[in-house]
Amino acid sequence: MADLVYTRVSTDEQSTQRQTYLLGQAGLIDGADGVRLFSDPATSSKIPALERAGFKKLAGYARPGDRLTVSELYRLCRDLTDILALRTWCQQHQVQLRVLGGALSNFTDLAATDATTTMLVNIVVSVGQFQRDLQNEQTRDGLHAGWAKGNVSGRRPRHTQLGVTDQIRRSYRDDGMSIAALAREHGVSRVAIRTALADLLPNQPEQPTPAAAAAQAIRVEIAGKVASHLTSRTDLGETEQHALHRGRTVRRGQGFSLHVTALPQVHQALLAAAGALDADAAAPADRKAYRIYADRLRLAVQLAALPPDSRPGPPDLSKYDTLLRQPAVP
Incomplete structure (x- = not known):
């Protein structure tokens, strides 16, 4: 029997450190005897588990009697439809499913077909999906309230996040640094530099008034x-x-x-x-x-x-x- 370990993060900025720590506590370290690690970096949870590139490699390696382990269920599935599809896949391939953290961590096999396991999995995942739907609804309400006040949503420019806008403007205005040099120095794109210098650049088209x-x-x-x-x-x-x-x-x-x-x-x-x-x-x-x-x-x-x-x-x-x-x- 092989232990198939799966990790996933949604963006490049996120780390699998927490997942690998929980897995390591259970002795599931990549390279250990019988342990194979599969990962889906920078992969949205909106993509069903069975359609992700890393999980497809896991599915191709899996054999009857293997055990699939994840640190938390939401790293693998986000909604009831996805977990039901995954349970069906595990049952068809005779692969056990184990979660190390959360309300379902006490189950040795979440893919078991007995009535108790099926009921509890459905209940816990449905409650989790309800919580996410409620959060999304509250987020939309907050956005609408902000829009009504004239606020602009969206991610701040990279130079604003880094807090270097004033430095960029001084370097351009006082030191004569080029846009390319500023982009290299601060590790941002030239478009971001032009955004920071919008009112300082020559020959810019006149911006329309409100x-x-x-x-x-x-x-x-x-x-x-x-x-x-x-x-x-x-x-x-x-x-x-x-x-x-x-x-x-x-x-x-x-x-x-x-x-x-x-x-x-x-x-x-x-x-x-x-x-x-x-x-x-x-x-x-x-x-x-x-x-x-x-x-x-x-x-x-x-x-x-x-x-x-x-x-x-x-x-x-x-x-x-x-x-x-x-x-x-x-």
């Missing part, structure tokens, strides 16, 4: 069916989620519409995300709502392209039937 940037945004009324579909999706980008969150809901009888002001490319992304409503299997009302959004977006883009002095006032869409029937510009 008013000019806002003028490029267009307001489009999104039908309630489309808006409900979009707000229920969790895979939208932060920009699209922000646009929907800031939209104004207008009630009409039992229905509603969402007035969203955003850049044309944001609306195009929202329209693409609602593509399922235009599928052949979609309900006629859903397809109609999708086409209305597409037509309104196309009209808004065309009107925004007109010179400001020739733009009409609040549009009467019935006046633009001919414009709406024109083929969309690819």
Whole structure:
């Protein structure tokens, strides 16, 4: 019997030190007799275990009677679907599954088919998945609250993280160091250096003022069916989620519409995300709502392209039937 040891981290900046320590406490050290170590560095947990490169090597090496050991279950699986698929794989290949830490550490074989093991694995993993879903929900609420206050989300520039922004600016302004030299000295990209020196660089294009940037945004009324579909999706980008969150809901009888002001490319992304409503299997009302959004977006883009002095006032869409029937510009 061989001990198949598996480790994983999500990013290059993370270390397997904690995992190897727990495994070492159990005598599972790479190179020891009967121990084989397999790893998936910088691999997201969103990738199912059976599809990861390191685990595929483990699967190719495994033989009946071997034992698969991980320090913590979440290094191997993140949700109930993944753990069930892994248990099935272990049962098919007659491989035992052991976890050294956490609520399931007392089980000698998590892949066992008895009713007690199956029930407890399902319960513990389901609770863990609920906790992660709750954390994600709270994170989204926090992001929306920050956006409402005008905060900008996203990772800070590398030079800001290192705390060398002022030093970079002084070296460029006072010592005449080149962008390439500054990038080498601080171990960052040239793009990061240019970001830190944006207002000091010569011949830079004039940055648009906030008013000019806002003028490029267009307001489009999104039908309630489309808006409900979009707000229920969790895979939208932060920009699209922000646009929907800031939209104004207008009630009409039992229905509603969402007035969203955003850049044309944001609306195009929202329209693409609602593509399922235009599928052949979609309900006629859903397809109609999708086409209305597409037509309104196309009209808004065309009107925004007109010179400001020739733009009409609040549009009467019935006046633009001919414009709406024109083929969309690819």
